[in-house]
């Protein structure tokens with residue numbers, strides 16, 4: 001590659017097609033071609049200028065549109081691949097992913113898992129693709145926007161013949177005698193062209209701003225991607241789930257103990273064939289259980305002052321809201337969403353102490369499954385001690401009782417029943433539907449006496465400070481695309497040259513539109529419409 | 539109200555059909571250079587289209603009133619709406635470029651789409667909590683409008699290719715063009731088969747064993763060419779499957795698919811037998827007079843107009859709603875991903891065109907691929923991929 005020398009003596013950088021000093025068409029390629037490549041106003045870009053250091057090489061790699069398109073296409077294909085089978089986050093959590101993909105989808109599923117496609121969108125190579133698009137966007141935009149700006153700013157009002165001739169729309173009208181360009185100028189103004197004149201040459205131009213559309217939208221995209229990155233900055237993003245039983249007040253995770261939320265009531269409604277709109281009947285007959293509403297009547301409290309660990313915090317109500325799907329409760333930067341629920345979860349279990357033979361009762365007790373007491377006094381010398389509690393009971397490997405979780409799905413207890421005649425007490429292992437007596441011959445028994453259930457609401461707590469960046473990025477992107485897509489940059493050159501009138505025109509898109517516009521501008525004059533030089537090629 | 543609504547849709551359908559013939563007629567005549575008659579025929583065509591469109595709007599409004607929510611909440615409603623937007627997009631472009639030929643290609647596609655939509659259950663469904671939001675209307679309507687305008691570039695691309703591709707010898711191009719047209723014919727095949735069997739009230743039931751080894755029941759509404767895993771016929775005297783598939787594969791959907799292909803193939807072969815030409819070659823005289831540069835530009839403009847609307851509706855509004863309904867604006871759900879794929883595809887289209895000079899034929903092929911992606915997202919993601927989901 002070497003510099004391009006113009007007739008006028010000016011030495012232009014590589015890639016120049018129009019001499020920077022005098023505006024002549026220069027360079028072998030441009031001179032020999034019939035039409036001028038007007039994409040960047042025929043001006044050179046940095047990526048064409050230098051090609052020596054590694055920085056320059058990286059620069060020209062990422063500024064290449066070809067590379068950009070490849071990146072877009074690769075991302076497209078990768079994204080599509082990720083939908084063949086569900087991603088890991090959508091499979092049931094109770095089964096290891098390894099087995100799940102093979103069981104559900106056979107050998108292909110196994111392969112999918114082995115290739116790591118079950119977590120495709122967080123894989124390093126997918127993120128690398130996205131990052132490369134980001135880098136490419138920055139570099140390609142910088143590479144072009146400055147030359148384009150300069151070229152458009154310094155463009156000639158009266159370009160040279162070679163330039164005009166090499167425009168796609170070009171025509172010459174022979175005129176006898178004087179020709180008045182005033183009416184054309186008036187027509188151009190009516191079409192909202194702005195007009196510059198220089199020695200009888202006219203440059204009419206409009207909608208130049210649309211040329212910045214792509215760069216504006218690229219900036220929007222860059223901000224958007226940047227916002228996506230910010231999620232990984234601590235403090236920007238909170239995503240927690242909390243389960244709150246009815247009547248319960250619980251500390252909100254992810255807020256460092258600042259907030260407490262209370263579930264006053266949880267409601268789940270189904271559509272009702274009788275009560276709801278009759279038009280739904282047909283659909284409800286086919287599929288009767290359609291959910292109408294999930295709702296948690298919630299109250300949000302904020303902690304006042306500092307508390308020592310273990311101390312009861314002082315709470316102040318700051319918000320109350322019926323949280324429904326699509327209607328989260330919002331306070332400060334936090335939003336509380338209705339995302340899950342459990343109906344009728346066991347909450348309290350009731351027992352009565354009886355004599356096994358006579359079935360005579362000596363008192364009742366209620367065990368709060370979330371907050372069991374150590375000892376229950378039944379009066380008259382009768383009491384029950386809770387020696388051990390397994391909220392989610394099962395037998396362990398050595399058939400000893402263990403608990404799977406802290407949720408009382410299958411509660412079991414070891415009780416010690418103290419009575420006046422057995423002051424040391426009798427122990428008994430009580431689980432749902434079974435009682436095991438270590439001594440085999442207890443006199444007393446704790447008989448199951450009912451259960452209290454409660455609804456539990458699953459709320460998602462979300463703070464997302466990145467949303468602002470995304471919203472701004474998205475808005476700028478939209479402005480940019482619309483700017484570039486719904487307007488076109490149009491220029492018309494009219495020049496008088498020894499008894500001839502030359503007309504050339506250029507638009508960055510929508511040639512049919514500019515042709516129609518020119519034809520209406522020239523109507524009523526004796527001038528010929530410029531011809532489309534691309535037409536006579538085909 | 540529901541009845542009025544479906545009648546209005548029916549009327550719209552018939553009117554679009556009639557309008558297609560007027561547009562086609564205007565082209566036939568224009569060969570004879572009777573300019574005045576040409577414009578009269580296409581004028582009638584566009585007037586009928588407009589009346590049909592008004593009727594479909596009527597369908598939309600009455601159904602909205604009856605159901606209490608905008609009718610865009612299930613596959614039938616959404617697909618119908620997409621068809622309506624396709625007609626709207628055509629009307630707009632018609633008034634810009636005054637090309638009847640576009641009607642000859644767009645209206646049949648819209649007809650296919652609407653007929654296809656009516657193969658899905660048509661009851662008005664109540665809204666589940668996630669759908670109870672104004673964003674349902676905003677998001678779905680803009681997304682569908684964007685997709686419809688993008689789809690118009692498919693119609694333009696098809697016209698371009700039918701004129702441009704040399705039909706005197708067979709080549710890769712003629713092959714792929716025929717494949718594209720076959721896709722449309724197979725859709726018609728599906729509609730014919732599904733309608734016929736549903737008019738005949740066909741049903742045959744099977745017991746089968748699902749992939750967890752559990753007994754299940756399947757009710758076919760088309761004769762079962764493909765039976766489910768370890769099937770056992772329940773309905774006496776019904777057609778017995780020719781083959782059986784493993785439990786991993788949804789036999790009923792595969793069966794429907796095979797029927798559609800079969801019907802499509804028969805239709806296609808019939809056409810070829812009668813005309814003794816490729817389908818594209820039969821259509822070629824219709825487009826003889828068309829200016830290639832003009833259709834190319836119509837295709838490009840559709841993408842330019844549709845792309846921002848699509849982005850707004852299918853990505854931005856979608857994200858806003860997802861943030862409210864599902865707590866996160868983006869969750870890599872297949873439907874979301876395919877909206878992204880569509881977005882990236884048209885971004886690539888625009889770059890190829892602007893910077894790599896992919897005009898004309900290349901651009902037309904891209905428009906065809908774009909339409910395939912859109913239809914895939916519109917319909918197949920729900921039926922195939924989401925189907926896997928609901929299975930799991």
Ligand code: HEM
Pocket residue numbers: 039062063064065066067068069071072133136137140144211213214215217218221481484485882885888889892893
């Ligand atoms: C997903 C990512 C991208 C999107 C959505 C996007 C969007 C757009 C849009 C809408 C246009 C205007 C096209 C037109 O008006 O016909 C455009 C132009 C352009 N884009 Fe991108 N773009 C993306 C990525 C890239 C990348 C990675 C590059 C880097 C090579 C790039 C380089 C360009 C260039 C050079 C132009 C033309 C500017 C001009 O000539 O005026 N784009 N882009």
